[in-house]
Amino acid sequence: ALEEGDDVLREVLRDYHASEIAILFEKLPSEAHERIINILPTDIASEVISEMHEESHPGELLINLDPEKRSEIVSELEYDDATDIIAQLDEEEQENILESMDEEDASSIRALLSYAEHTAGGLMNSSLIKVNISQDKKGALDDIIRQSEEMEEFYTIYVVNGDDVLQGVVSIKDIIKAHADVKVQDLLKPDPVYVKADVDQEEVARLISQYNLTTIPVVDDEMKLLGRITVDDIIDVMEEESTEDILKISGVSEDEELSGSWQDAVKSRLPWLVINLGTAYLAASVIRHFDSTVKQLPLLAAYMTIIAGMGGNSATQALAVTVRRISLSDLTDRQAYSTVFKEFLVGLINGSVNGLVVLCVALFYDANPMLGLVLFLAMTGNLMIAGITGATIPLVLKRVGIDPAVASSIIITTFTDCAGFLLPLWLASKFLL
Amino acid sequence: ALEEGDDVLREVLRDYHASEIAILFEKLPSEAHERIINILPTDIASEVISEMHEESHPGELLINLDPEKRSEIVSELEYDDATDIIAQLDEEEQENILESMDEEDASSIRALLSYAEHTAGGLMNSSLIKVNISQDKKGALDDIIRQSEEMEEFYTIYVVNGDDVLQGVVSIKDIIKAHADVKVQDLLKPDPVYVKADVDQEEVARLISQYNLTTIPVVDDEMKLLGRITVDDIIDVMEEESTEDILKISGVSEDEELSGSWQDAVKSRLPWLVINLGTAYLAASVIRHFDSTVKQLPLLAAYMTIIAGMGGNSATQALAVTVRRISLSDLTDRQAYSTVFKEFLVGLINGSVNGLVVLCVALFYDANPMLGLVLFLAMTGNLMIAGITGATIPLVLKRVGIDPAVASSIIITTFTDCAGFLLPLWLASKFLL
Known part of the structure; x- marks a missing residue:
């Protein structure tokens, strides 16, 4: 059966x-x-x-x-x-x-x-099509056909010298069209884009994407041809890197398998949550410092969570845009400054619009204009802080050589939580009580 | 000068x-x-x-x-x-x-x-290399050379019949090797992977990635060859789609330009923040309902923010893993259920570990064992809710045909905020006061 x-x-x-x-x-x-x-x-x-x-x-x-x-x-x-x-x-x-x-x-x-797994060497395939620069048309064509026998796809033809040093590429079209006495030398397109074997796979993906390549040669320190990386392998790399970015920015370790077991998930996420618990105590200590303020005006407890939460979400927005921008291209100093300034401005505007809403509610629902003013200022202030930290922290991390996506929402929201509790409570203790 | x-x-x-x-x-x-x-x-x-x-x-x-x-x-x-x-x-x-x-x-x-911008038609290039199925070797080779004159890269050669209907592909290697009297018909590789012109670009990327293609033909409803999409265009699409995923999950409209002006950024993010403000009031209304509880035990105000915040971060973790998993492959019903169960389990474990920490602090710092118990239960409960909603909401959205990334942290954290305030306050009002 x-x-x-x-x-x-x-x-x-x-x-x-x-x-x-x-x-x-x-x-x-x-x-x-x-x-x-x-x-x-x-x-x-x-x-x-x-x-x-x-x-x-x-x-x-x-x-x-x-x-x-x-x-x-x-x-x-x-x-x-x-x-x-x-x-x-x-x-x-x-x-x-x-x-x-x-x-x-x-x-x-x-x-x-x-070769290390996430390097050009780890990605490359050593079987490729190469011809010697001194070959004539017939010899080159025979070599190409013979080498392509075992390959499914027809990719770039590399040209090397007698020592296997990469000289350039040649197009099959030019070889076919050439007269019988033409040498590979005469058809050579020199200066190909190449990578060294120890280059990180992210850099390989960036080169292939930037120069619109279907394949990139991998060479050693003496420029000897070691292999080639094809664009279909790079597509997998890009998916991997995007997954890592999304996970890291959300406070998940980059190597958690998406369909992994619950044990792996706990291992990957618990450390971040424990760090978050520490920072949450930090923010909560701000509230405990204002115990008497909360006792006198308990509705502040409700309002401060709104302001802290809005700050956290604004910071996440600024963070996502900045991290993604950095991961797609390097920023000049001027661009970095103008990014921070832009996020500050966006925070200021989004903060005052939302601040006005909160002010109106305090005015008409709580009938407390001074409370409204305090909340307006706290909301505006916290969203400005959110914008500035959401942009600055990943930019600074990038400059000192740390992956900017590590500035996950968990880290950033510590700032907006602390400020989100401190601002309304401190302002209230000054002006309301 | x-x-x-x-x-x-x-x-x-x-x-x-x-x-x-x-x-x-x-x-x-x-x-x-x-x-x-x-x-x-x-x-x-x-x-x-x-x-x-x-x-x-x-x-x-x-x-x-x-x-x-x-x-x-x-x-x-x-x-x-x-x-x-x-x-x-x-x-x-x-x-x-x-x-x-x-x-x-x-x-x-x-x-x-x-053709619409984000479809196969909008991506394709109409210049390509095609040969008629009834051509002989010489004629085919001449056609190929002529057509490839204006192209930089040498891609797939498509085979069509007299009505321009796609028949398959043929490899240049096979043509070169063939005898003079061989016809394209004899070298044909039939049944190529193709797309219709109105297919979404994300689906095109998925096909190219799945079948490791360097190029995919685009046809109309009669299977007539309209053009081809090359893998380098798909790399740009993949970058775009990943950017959209990261932005949407962080509560930024998908069409915000990363280097856009502050005006655009305000337009793209303010609507999400206003929605968030509404949900924040919902969560805050929970707190206001327990005004007297907070008044009697102000340190609950501090603790409830810790529990809500931890829930928000756990939910974001579950959300990121689930959204990314869905966007890379479709899940069967069984896989969907087991994902939700896994996230529930992860929430339960991460919740009790962090709950124990909070319990210890309440025990030794606040010297209040009942408070510790309340906080332990609230933390565990909220992180379970976080896991379940973080996995379920994107899965349900996907089933009903809505982009799962719209289940941004802003939506998910509404649940964890409400539960994060409700659980400690309600439990405290029952057991502590």
């Missing part, structure tokens, strides 16, 4: 693209992954595994397969994909897999494993 | 890539843009303009140029880039530019202008 079920499954899966099966995996328990991989043809199985999201743990799936099936699948993988998957395993498991592979493949993957 | 200054400037700019000049523009006043464009050679000038960020307003720059220079620059632009820039201008200005162009270019751009 199981056999029969497998036949049906095989038939159904025939109509799916490998990446669709990989997405299907996210919705299935891991036992099902193994069963499906085992009935798929090797080339499709290896494509599925390379398309699996890191959070679905393709490495563990691989380890659980029958060793022979596993070797077949791994040798079908592109080097960079194989490296990413193997890198997730512990050392013993890595050795297990590498030893079962043929020597050339294993040594290519070992070389890639030596 | 001005002439001489221009010569120096021209010399300096010679070493810059067009995209570098475009980035430089972001740091220079707009008068300088015009001067620089005027001294650059037309091909570089048009590349700079196509690389300019929308926020630097390339359209306005174009309008201010001398009409002849402008025509030259526009006719050098790729159709999709020209369309994006012209679309930013008002109708009269659009006509001005289109009428000065040659008829073929103008009609191609007019066609592209008819």
Whole structure:
């Protein structure tokens, strides 16, 4: 019966693209992954595994397969994909897999494993198309066809000299159109954009995006060509980096897996909440300092939460705009100053508009004009502080080399909470009691 | 003297890539843009303009140029880039530019202008490489070379029939390797991934990312080939969408320009703050309901802000993880339920840990064990509510077809504020007074 079920499954899966099966995996328990991989043809199985999201743990799936099936699948993988998957395993498991592979493949993957995960070296694929600068048309074309045999997509053709030093690129169109006696040298487009292997992946994404590249070559310190990074890998990097930005700004550790377990989530978020608890006591100490004020006018307790809360939200707005702006481009000093000034102005205006609303409520509902004035001033003041801190703190963090997204709302709202409690209570103690 | 200054400037700019000049523009006043464009050679000038960020307003720059220079620059632009820039201008200005162009270019751009900005049609470029399915090797190769003449990058070759209906793709490698009598038909790779012109750009990005494509064809309802979208345009879309997510989740309108004026920022953020003010009054009304409780035990005013604040931050954490997860993939019902359950559990645990800390403080600092118990229960309860709402609200919004990121922290924190005030005050009024 199981056999029969497998036949049906095989038939159904025939109509799916490998990446669709990989997405299907996210919705299935891991036992099902193994069963499906085992009935798929090797080339499709290896494509599925390379398309699996890191959070679905393709490495563990691989380890659980029958060793022979596993070797077949791994040798079908592109080097960079194989490296990413193997890198997730512990050392013993890595050795297990590498030893079962043929020597050339294993040594290519070992070389890639030596680069840090989030660098150009960690992202690159060592299989690429390159031709020697001294080749003629026929030789170059033969080389290109031979090298492209194993590649799905047709990317840039790199030109190197005898020492494998990157000289530039050449276009397939120019080679095809060229006369037989033309050399690669004559068709060369020099000065390509390149990266060193230890460059951070975020910088690689920035270069690919800025120069609209489909692929970027990776070189060592002597400019020898090590590999290339293609734009589809960069799309994954960009998704990762955006996820990190959104998580960090919301006070979640950047490495929490979105579909991770509750244990991981607690580990990732509890430290931030404990820090927040400390800062909340700081803000609350402001209130305790004005115990007698609150006792005399308990409705201040209600109003101060409004002012603190509005400050927190304004600060989050300013923070989000500033952090995102910094992460997309560097700011000059003049731009940094004008950003802070803009946020100050926005805080002033939004503060006075909302302050007027609060003033009117105090006037007509509480029939207390002086209270209204106190609240108006407190609201305006707190939203100005919100704007200034929301813009300044990420800018300063960036200057001193700390990721500006760490200035999460948790940090920023400490300021607006303290000021949001202090301003109305202090003003009230001065003018109302 | 001005002439001489221009010569120096021209010399300096010679070493810059067009995209570098475009980035430089972001740091220079707009008068300088015009001067620089005027001294650059037309091909570089048009590349700079196509690389300019929308926020630097390339359209306005174009309008201010001398009409002849402008025509030259526009006719050098790729159709999709020209369309994006012209679309930013008002109708009269659009006509001005289109009428000065040659008829073929103008009609191609007019066609592209008819598609909505954030759809596949609005993104696509109508210039592409296509061959007829009945061509032989020689004819196909000639066609490809001719069409690729005006393109910088060498992308996918599409195969169409006599009615321009998309049949599939063919690889340049296979054509080069083929015998002279082989037809395109024999080399065809059928069933390419494609999009209709009215598909949203976010879906296009998802397809390109899922299938690791460098380019995707755009077709009409009869499957006729209209154009193609390249991955570099998708990178811009992804940056845009991530920016929107980060802004919306922080209570900023999605269309606020990151480097926009303070007027725009006020317009984009004030409505959210006014909504927040309304919800803040709702939460504050809870406090006013317990006026006498606060009067009898003013330190509750301090503690309730801690509990509400911690709830707000926990909810923001749950929200960020859930929104980001939804935006990267669709969840099955089972996954949705287990997400809510996970967040409930995380809230329960983080709530009791932080609750214990607050309990200890109340025990040793305030020497009030009953207060400690009340605060422990309130903290645990509020962080559970935070987890449940932070996960449920975006999931429900997604199901009913509303962008889940609209469940910004402003909306979510209303729940945690209300519960954060209600729980300690109500429990205190029951057990403490």
